[in-house]
Amino acid sequence: MGMTITEKILAKASGRNKVEPGENIWLDVDVLMTHDVCGPPTISIWKNEFGKDAKIWDKNKLVIFPDHYIFTSNKHANRNVDILREFAKEYDIENYYDVGSERYKGVCHIALAEEGYNLPGTVLFGTDSHTCTSGAFGMFATGVGNTDAAFILGTGKIWEKVPESMKFTFNGRLPDYLTAKDLILQILGDITTDGATYRAMEFDGEAVFNLSMNERMTLTNMAIEAGGMSGIIKADEITGKYVKERIDKSFEIFESDNDAKYHSTYEYNVSEIEPLIAKPHSPDNRDLVRNAAGTPLTKCYIGSCTGGKITDFLFAAKFLFRNKVKVPTFVVPASTQVAKQLEIETYNGIPLKEIFEKSGCIIARSSCAACLGGPDDTIGRAVDKDVVISTTNRNFPGRMGSKKSEVYLASPLTVAASAVSGVITDPRDFI
Amino acid sequence: MKGKAYVLGNNIDTDQIIPAEHLVYSIDDEQESKKYGHFALSGVPMSQAGLPEGSTPFIEGDDWQSDFSIIIGGSNFGCGSSREHAPFALMKAGVVAIVAESYARIFYRNSVDGGFVIPYESADKINDKISTGDNLELDLEFNVLRNLTREEVYHLKPLGEALPIIEAGGLFNYARLSGMIS
Numbered sequence: 371m372g373m374t375i376t377e378k379i380l381a382k383a384s385g386r387n388k389v390e391p392g393e394n395i396w397l398d399v400d401v402l403m404t405h406d407v408c409g410p411p412t413i414s415i416w417k418n419e420f421g422k423d424a425k426i427w428d429k430n431k432l433v434i435f436p437d438h439y440i441f442t443s444n445k446h447a448n449r450n451v452d453i454l455r456e457f458a459k460e461y462d463i464e465n466y467y468d469v470g471s472e473r474y475k476g477v478c479h480i481a482l483a484e485e486g487y488n489l490p491g492t493v494l495f496g497t498d499s500h501t502c503t504s505g506a507f508g509m510f511a512t513g514v515g516n517t518d519a520a521f522i523l524g525t526g527k528i529w530e531k532v533p534e535s536m537k538f539t540f541n542g543r544l545p546d547y548l549t550a551k552d553l554i555l556q557i558l559g560d561i562t563t564d565g566a567t568y569r570a571m572e573f574d575g576e577a578v579f580n581l582s583m584n585e586r587m588t589l590t591n592m593a594i595e596a597g598g599m600s601g602i603i604k605a606d607e608i609t610g611k612y613v614k615e616r617i618d619k620s621f622e623i624f625e626s627d628n629d630a631k632y633h634s635t636y637e638y639n640v641s642e643i644e645p646l647i648a649k650p651h652s653p654d655n656r657d658l659v660r661n662a663a664g665t666p667l668t669k670c671y672i673g674s675c676t677g678g679k680i681t682d683f684l685f686a687a688k689f690l691f692r693n694k695v696k697v698p699t700f701v702v703p704a705s706t707q708v709a710k711q712l713e714i715e716t717y718n719g720i721p722l723k724e725i726f727e728k729s730g731c732i733i734a735r736s737s738c739a740a741c742l743g744g745p746d747d748t749i750g751r752a753v754d755k756d757v758v759i760s761t762t763n764r765n766f767p768g769r770m771g772s773k774k775s776e777v778y779l780a781s782p783l784t785v786a787a788s789a790v791s792g793v794i795t796d797p798r799d800f801i
Numbered sequence: 802m803k804g805k806a807y808v809l810g811n812n813i814d815t816d817q818i819i820p821a822e823h824l825v826y827s828i829d830d831e832q833e834s835k836k837y838g839h840f841a842l843s844g845v846p847m848s849q850a851g852l853p854e855g856s857t858p859f860i861e862g863d864d865w866q867s868d869f870s871i872i873i874g875g876s877n878f879g880c881g882s883s884r885e886h887a888p889f890a891l892m893k894a895g896v897v898a899i900v901a902e903s904y905a906r907i908f909y910r911n912s913v914d915g916g917f918v919i920p921y922e923s924a925d926k927i928n929d930k931i932s933t934g935d936n937l938e939l940d941l942e943f944n945v946l947r948n949l950t951r952e953e954v955y956h957l958k959p960l961g962e963a964l965p966i967i968e969a970g971g972l973f974n975y976a977r978l979s980g981m982i983s
């Protein structure tokens with residue numbers, strides 16, 4: 371019996387020839403990532419548990435991105451960043467990307483990719499549920515809590531149950547009204563928010579391998595919304611090129627055997643998929659955009675690790691070009707690099723930044739911002755009974771701020787089309 | 802282990818268990834960390850808070866400890882973000898165990914590895930059989946939950962591989978006991 375790509379990577383990281391789903395194994399971790407919300411408690415647990423002589427197992431493998439509550443006057447939030455800053459100084463952590471410095475990056479999952487930490491065949495743990503995003507690079511990546519992270523910080527090891535794999539194949543060529551976001555919303559509606567609990571979600575098919583790395587990350591990013599332990603896409607030439615442009619490190623490419631065993635397999639023909647939306651209050655509350663069309667909005671939001679990448683803004687620019695937004699629309703580049711790209715990348719010869727400014731969007735500084743609500747002074751936060759359409763990943767009650775608000779999740783095309791109409795709008799009406 | 806039940810529905814995500822705006826408090830500072838108890842389950846919409854009737858606050862007024870120490874949930878309990886503050890907040894509020902149909906992976910791991918609360922899985926759906934305020938008794942030896950108010954018994958799935966970690970009081974103690982770390 372063959373193995374899946376996930377089983378192969380986990381076998382290697384546990385020093386075995388073979389692993390089977392359900393087995394508990396101890397893994398050697400290649401990279402541990404943390405941020406300002408979970409970093410401080412992780413450090414505190416690590417210090418308490420390992421005592422005065424607590425040692426970091428390998429400080430070159432620890433990466434810290436302040437990104438969640440960055441631009442706020444909230445004292446407690448700022449204290450968290452101070453804790454990270456002091457820790458980085460005390461332990462001389464090279465991979466610390468301080469806010470307020472030239473090194474500041476923004477949202478961790480995108481920064482991990484941009485800075486070359488995502489390497490095919492490796493194992494990455496992060497104190498954030500969307501750590502599964504990195505799986506787009508043909509690696510095993512998953513989120514853990516602070517205790518697990520503190521354990522990794524001191525030992526470089528962690529236990530994990532080998533997941534069963536589910537395979538999602540998208541055949542055909544993606545039409546111009548769809549993005550990776552529609553594909554993952556399709557899956558979420560089909561398998562629901564616990565459809566992949568404790569499993570690896572493997573994405574395959576022509577439509578997937580035609581996607582850019584940015585778009586692939588949209589797929590793997592939302593694996594956790596189905597409860598998935600991880601999402602994974604085999605590395606190919608596009609992956610190799612992306613990685614080599616950023617870091618000079620060798621890596622190993624794994625792929626699933628033809629006779630690998632899957633928990634279940636799903637096949638889609640992308641030409642049959644229509645633009646999709648997740649209605650309040652769950653990412654699996656899927657409907658056709660067409661059916662929700664006309665719903666009046668009070669806010670639009672384009673940002674986050676799911677929908678704040680340069681490709682998302684290129685999609686959005688198609689409809690924001692020469693069109694004014696009818697409701698407050700927030701553009702939040704996931705990373706400072708994406709923010710720079712907004713000035714360089716063009717649509718119809720015009721830089722994206724100019725397009726967004728002229729259309730009346732509010733361009734915010736790179737960070738998680740209102741993706742998870744945050745302190746009261748967070749830009750774009752949902753207040754009172756706001757009705758928001760957003761390119762983010764979660765619309766649980768209160769996720770973007772007010773518990774009374776309603777959040778719809780959709781692709782950057784759908785959000786941009788809705789922004790210029792002021793009501794939920796099918797992107798096909800614009801194409 | 803005896804306690805009063807607080808009953809919740811399906812898909813109780815970590816934003817409902819502890820809303821994101823409260824993640825800023827110190828967990829080490831004895832006084833400040835009580836805020837986690839105070840805000841535990843404050844994100845649950847009122848109509849869903851304490852089923853079957855709802856509108857039963859988990860925490861009264863300025864308190865940081867709840868009268869309810871056993872949470873009864875439906876499927877996919879603890880889905881959403883990886884915040885370990887979620888099981889921590891429940892523990893702070895005085896919760897000792899959760900009995901739900903199923904859990905999201907990260908929440909389950911956090912509960913076990915952090916030694917915060919015992920996450921039991923029920924063999925069947927039980928959040929429609931128990932009412933908030935029922936007196937319960939959790940029997941760890943026989944893996945059953947007794948409803949003393951209704952004189953009913955519900956079967957639980959054995960804790961399996963998580964049991965030795967729970968018994969040790971969390972991942973670090975477990976690793977120390979097994980000689981993995983000193």
Ligand code: SF4
Nearest residue numbers: 477674675738741742
């Ligand atoms: S952008 Fe949103 S989902 Fe992504 S890491 Fe930040 S808070 Fe989490």
